[in-house]
């Protein structure tokens with residue numbers, strides 16, 4: 001979805017898409033990172049809300065309940081006391097808050113002449129890895145830059161997740177280089193489904209999102225992808241494929257942790 005300066009319009013657009021996805025048969029709907037606010041450090045404080053009683057949370061709760069779908073509510077700037085977080089809330093089909101993930105790895109990078117961003121100027125990092133269960137399926141959550149950290153995805157996989165969902169907003173520098181690569185790497189390494197959910201590209205925005213929401217199967221194949229424009233990606237996730245890939249290429253039981261442990265104690269890098 002496109003995200004602009006008007007929070008109410010952003011939230012209304014998200015609610016509309018949730019209902020549209022339900023009409024298309026969705027049981028779970030995921031929104032992009034920072035779907036209710038422009039993405040930028042100077043905006044987080046102004047747009048921040050408390051969870052679960054802020055206006056965006058209440059709108060997501062009501063949308064999940066009235067549509068009867070699970071909503072992975074992208075992210076919103078969350079205010080908790082004097083701290084701000086980049087937070088994903090998850091609502092089940094009855095409108096219960098079933099998970100809340102605060103971005104663990106803050107997006108602090110500096111590529112001179114291309115992109116410099118420092119979330120840690122205003123945001124605090126979450127310190128929990130978040131998984132939840134819906135319709136008997138274990139699902140893991142990461143937010144954008146979290147996608148770069150294999151260890152986090154590996155823990156979610158070890159906890160039994162067969163799907164990882166990353167609301168994210170890569171940019172015009174790192175997006176074409178790494179967005180798909182990282183999503184496919186996580187899916188292939190851990191042999192599970194990965195969904196990457198981005199805002200649409202707005203070339204007039206200060207931060208221009210790459211777009212290209214996609215769903216990747218446990219073989220590491222992109223099964224569906226949007227372009228940079230607003231759109232709705234609806235796809236079936238065949239969970240049997242997780243077991244199929246894992247039994248046919250059994251890397252999970254072939255790890256030589258005896259060797260890795262020895263090496264990793266010698267070389268922290």
Ligand SMILES: NC(=O)CCC(=O)C(=O)O
Pocket residue numbers: 033106107143144145146148168169170171174175178
């Ligand atoms: N919102 C983000 O965390 C952006 C991450 C990103 O673009 C990257 O390259 O990593």
